[in-house]
Amino acid sequence: MIRRSFMAALLAVPFVASAQAQQTVKIGLIVPMTGQSQSTGKQIDAAVRLYLQQHGDTVAGKKIEVVLRDDGGVADTTKRVAQELIVRDKVSVLAGFGLTPLAMATAPLAAQAKVPMVVMAAATSIITAQNPFIVRTSQVLPQPAAAMAQWAVENGIKSAVTLVTDYGPGIDAETWFAKRMKEGGAEVLASLRMPLASPDFAPFLQRAADAKPQAMFVFVPSGQGAAVARQFAERGLDKSGIRLIATGDVTDDDQLNGMGDVMLGVVNAGHYSAAHDSAVNKAFVGAFKAANPGMRPNFMAVAGYDGMHAIYQALVKTKGDTDGAALVEAMKGLSWESPRGPMMIDPQTRDVVHNLYIRKVERVDSELYNVEFATIPMMKDPAKP
Ligand code: PHB
Numbered sequence: 394m395i396r397r398s399f400m401a402a403l404l405a406v407p408f409v410a411s412a413q414a415q416q417t418v419k420i421g422l423i424v425p426m427t428g429q430s431q432s433t434g435k436q437i438d439a440a441v442r443l444y445l446q447q448h449g450d451t452v453a454g455k456k457i458e459v460v461l462r463d464d465g466g467v468a469d470t471t472k473r474v475a476q477e478l479i480v481r482d483k484v485s486v487l488a489g490f491g492l493t494p495l496a497m498a499t500a501p502l503a504a505q506a507k508v509p510m511v512v513m514a515a516a517t518s519i520i521t522a523q524n525p526f527i528v529r530t531s532q533v534l535p536q537p538a539a540a541m542a543q544w545a546v547e548n549g550i551k552s553a554v555t556l557v558t559d560y561g562p563g564i565d566a567e568t569w570f571a572k573r574m575k576e577g578g579a580e581v582l583a584s585l586r587m588p589l590a591s592p593d594f595a596p597f598l599q600r601a602a603d604a605k606p607q608a609m610f611v612f613v614p615s616g617q618g619a620a621v622a623r624q625f626a627e628r629g630l631d632k633s634g635i636r637l638i639a640t641g642d643v644t645d646d647d648q649l650n651g652m653g654d655v656m657l658g659v660v661n662a663g664h665y666s667a668a669h670d671s672a673v674n675k676a677f678v679g680a681f682k683a684a685n686p687g688m689r690p691n692f693m694a695v696a697g698y699d700g701m702h703a704i705y706q707a708l709v710k711t712k713g714d715t716d717g718a719a720l721v722e723a724m725k726g727l728s729w730e731s732p733r734g735p736m737m738i739d740p741q742t743r744d745v746v747h748n749l750y751i752r753k754v755e756r757v758d759s760e761l762y763n764v765e766f767a768t769i770p771m772m773k774d775p776a777k778p
Contacts, residue, residue: 416454416455416456417455417456417457417458418452418455418456418457418458418485418486418708418713418715419458419459419460419478419482419483419484419485419486420457420458420459420460420484420485420486420487420488420704421460421462421474421475421478421479421482421484421486421487421488422437422438422441422459422460422461422462422488422489423462423464423471423474423475423478423487423488423489423490423495423499424437424438424461424462424463424464424489424490424491424513424514425463425464425465425466425491425492425495426438426461426463426465427463427465427466428465428466428467429466429590429591429616429617430466430491430492430614430615430616431466431616432615432616432645432647432648432691432693433491433492433514433615433616433693434463434489434491435688436647436688436690436691436693436694436697437489437491437513437514437693437694437696437697438461438697439681439684439685439688439690439694439697440681440690440693440694440695440696440697440698440701441459441488441697441698441700441701442459442684443680443681443684443685443698444697444698444701444702444705445457445459445701446684447680448701448705452705452708452709452713453708453709453711453712453713454712454713455708455713455715457705460478460482460484462474462478464491464495466491466492466495467495468494468495468497468498469498471490471495471498471499472498472499472502475487475499475502475503476502479502479503479506479508484508485508485509485715485717485720486508486509486510486511486704486720487499487503487508487509487510487511488510488511488512488513488697488700488704489511489513489514489697490510490512490513490514490515491514491515492514492515492614493515493516493517493520493560493561493562494560494561495515496510496512496515496520496523496527497517497520497523497561500520500523500524500527501523501524503524503526503527504523504524504525504526506717507526507717507718508526508717509526509527509528509717509720509721509724510524510526510527510528511528511529511530511700511703511704512527512528512529512530512531512700513530513531513693513696513697513699513700514531514615514693514696515529515531515562516531516532516533516534516562516565517533517534517560517561517562517564517565518533518534518535518565518744518774518776518777519561520561521742521743521744522742525721525743526717526718526721527743528703528721528724528725528738528743529738529743529744529745530696530697530699530700530703530736530738530745531692531693531696531745532663532664532692532696532745532747533565533744533745533774533776534562534563534565534566534569534612534640535565535566535568535569535774535775535776536662536664536747536749536772536774536775537566537640537641537642537661537662537663537664537749538565538566538567538568538569538570538573538610538612538640538662539569539570539572539573539772539775540662540749540751540769540772541570541610541638541639541640541660541661541662541751542569542570542571542572542573542574542577542579542610543573543577543769544638544660544662544751544767545574545577545579545608545610545638546573546574546577546578546579547577550579550607550608550636550638551578551579551580551607552579552580552581552582552606552607552608553570553574553579553580553581553582553606553607553608553609553610553638554581554582554583554584554585554601554604554606554608554609554610555567555570555571555581555583555584555585555610555611555612556585556587556597556598556601556609556610556611556612557584557585557586557587557611557612557613558586558587558588558589558592558612558613558614558617559586559587559588559589560589562612562614562642563586563587563612563613564586565776566610566612566640567584567586567612569775569776570610571584582604582605582606583600583601583604583606585597585600585601587613589614592613592617592620593624594613594620594621594624594625595624595627595628598621598624598625598628598630599628601635602628602630602633602635605635606635607635607636608635608636608637608638609630609635609636609637609638610638610639611637611638611639611640611643612639612640612642612643613642613643614642615642615645615647615691615692615693616645616647616648617643618639618642618643618644618645618648618649618652619648619651619652621643622643622652622653622655622656623652625637625655626653626655631655636660637659638659638660638661639659639661639662640661640662640663641661641662641663641664641665641666641692641752641763642663642692643661644656644659644661644663644752644754644763645691645692646665646666646667646689646690646691646692646762646763647688647689647691647693648691649754649761649762649763650689650760650761652761656754656761657754657755657756657761658753658754658755659753659754660751660752660753661751661752661753661754661763662749662750662751662752663692663749663750663752663763664692664733664734664747664748664749664750665691665692665695665732665733666750666752666762666763666764666765667689667690667691667762667763668757668762668763668764668765669732669733669734669750669765670765671730671732671734673730673731673732674732674733677690677695677698677732678690678732681694689760690732692733695731695732695733698731698732699729699731699733699736702729702731703724703727703738704720704724706723706724706727706729707720707721707723707724707727708720708723710723711723721743724738724743725738725739725740725743726738726739726740731747733747733748734747734748734750734768735747735748735770735771736748737771739773739774739777741777742773742774742777744773744774744777745774746771746772746773747771747772748768748769748770748771748772749768749769749772750763750765750767750768750769751765751766751767751768751769752764752765752766753766
């Protein structure tokens, strides 16, 4: 009798284990928590944790477990970690991707494994075309670049120099800013590209100034804006009469407060501001700050929060089915009110559609904010016809 029940217990173990495995949906969150892009990882991680805290860790009868992994912003690491998460941890979804090369390196293996990739940071247009399992909740650089050029043309700026980081999103920004400037009859006098790793912005800023444009249009990835602002001020360019305009990546809410008065009045285009005036955003910012003392949410945090929303809503639609193709199908066409404003996952491209805001850096209650003053509603990726 004792032997029989012992055997029965042994046999029962695998069943219990697999039943539990079925009940848990793992999300592999790969972000840079260390290195040059660590603010991206910290913002996304904080927002993902906030989403879980607010919405609970159960959806459609499944328990959600987020497995956080730091890739340090190094593509080979992202790829290796993604492989481990797929094979060993059996994650149903991969999420995060702090930089374009990290998303690009992972796309082929996620395609092979048919595991959805929810891109929460990387923002080069072509990423979503790399595999049919990619869904994006961050942004694409052609959006703010086109919006910024449109504003520049409408506001009498006839000449500009572009100054971008030399990789995917920077080249998208350069291309779409120039395209819309030319269409508006304005001129790009020079297109300067700066290295991604440990850049010294000073010589580039000087060359841009030497071209004597009316405006200097800048893109650098989130986390580098403060260094640009410092070197812009150190060169005295704020007094040169050249107008600094930018994508919202430069005037990132995470760093903006530390940039100082040199940024006051800088007009930029972006999809999220911590000052966005809506009830949803006020609740989000309040809860984020309460859960993460000393931090202010930026556009990376919002993309992480929205990425979790897309995953949760997809699981509701599939009634808990974690099949990769079914989850991606369920994410297509989802629309909701994000802290950024209304947004949608384009059912054709799986890319983000959202409002682009023209903002001006202002001091509000002793903090610097991007204060929105014009909106281009529900903009698709202009690079995807
Ligand atoms: C990217 O690598 O695609 C990227 C990273 C940070 C940004 C924008 C784009 O702010």
